[in-house]
Amino acid sequence: MDLFEAIKGRRSIRRFKPDQVHKSVISEIIEAASWSPSFLDHQNWYFAVLTGKEKERLYTFLKERFEQILQAMEEELSERVKTITSQFLVASGRAPVVIAVFSEISSATSPNAITSVAAAIQNLLLAAHSKGLGACWTSGVIYVSEDVGNFLSILDKELVALITLGYPDENPNPLPRKRDKIEWRGFDD
Numbered sequence: 001m002d003l004f005e006a007i008k009g010r011r012s013i014r015r016f017k018p019d020q021v022h023k024s025v026i027s028e029i030i031e032a033a034s035w036s037p038s039f040l041d042h043q044n045w046y047f048a049v050l051t052g053k054e055k056e057r058l059y060t061f062l063k064e065r066f067e068q069i070l071q072a073m074e075e076e077l078s079e080r081v082k083t084i085t086s087q088f089l090v091a092s093g094r095a096p097v098v099i100a101v102f103s104e105i106s107s108a109t110s111p112n113a114i115t116s117v118a119a120a121i122q123n124l125l126l127a128a129h130s131k132g133l134g135a136c137w138t139s140g141v142i143y144v145s146e147d148v149g150n151f152l153s154i155l156d157k158e159l160v161a162l163i164t165l166g167y168p169d170e171n172p173n174p175l176p177r178k179r180d181k182i183e184w185r186g187f188d189d
Ligand SMILES: Cc1cc2nc3c(=O)[nH]c(=O)nc-3n(C[C@H](O)[C@H](O)[C@H](O)COP(=O)(O)O)c2cc1C
Pocket: 010, 011, 012, 013, 014, 084, 085, 088, 136, 137, 138, 139, 140, 174, 175
């Protein structure tokens, strides 16, 4: 797949077919994530890949924390985003795979820690799309990141996102991109 085609064609997918994703394919897309740039080449990303009963256990736990997440988001998010996120958290339990993405370096220690992991996540999303998979970057869990870390027994890393992954069961239209986000200086034309 052409790179620009992948960049423009990737969408956040929130409905998945039940088909399982083979471990080797997940391995390939995580390998692609590891080719991201990172601050001082720290390569500080860490991926916990859950499926089957392990994934179900995590989502049961998240549903219990659900109210807490929404309350934590209360001031930060619009009603629309809260509704979308709450619907998503319930529905995403149906994704066959969820990848918990951590930073091995705390954001309190280095603000660049999270941006490096974010670069890796984008590589992962594009690689997933190029393999015919759908994924969604979800962030609500960072409000209960310590709880999730405890639940997964990953105590020495900082949770950055949960990525849901599976074969897409929807083909959403792209949201229009905002323009006027660039200014040109020193060009002749
Ligand atoms: C940092 C970050 C956090 C996000 N968190 C959520 C989330 O919690 N729930 C969700 O449904 N989508 C989430 N998204 C996906 C965005 O809603 C989505 O990227 C945006 O609406 C544009 O749609 P597109 O990805 O299809 O281009 C998140 C994306 C980013 C980059």
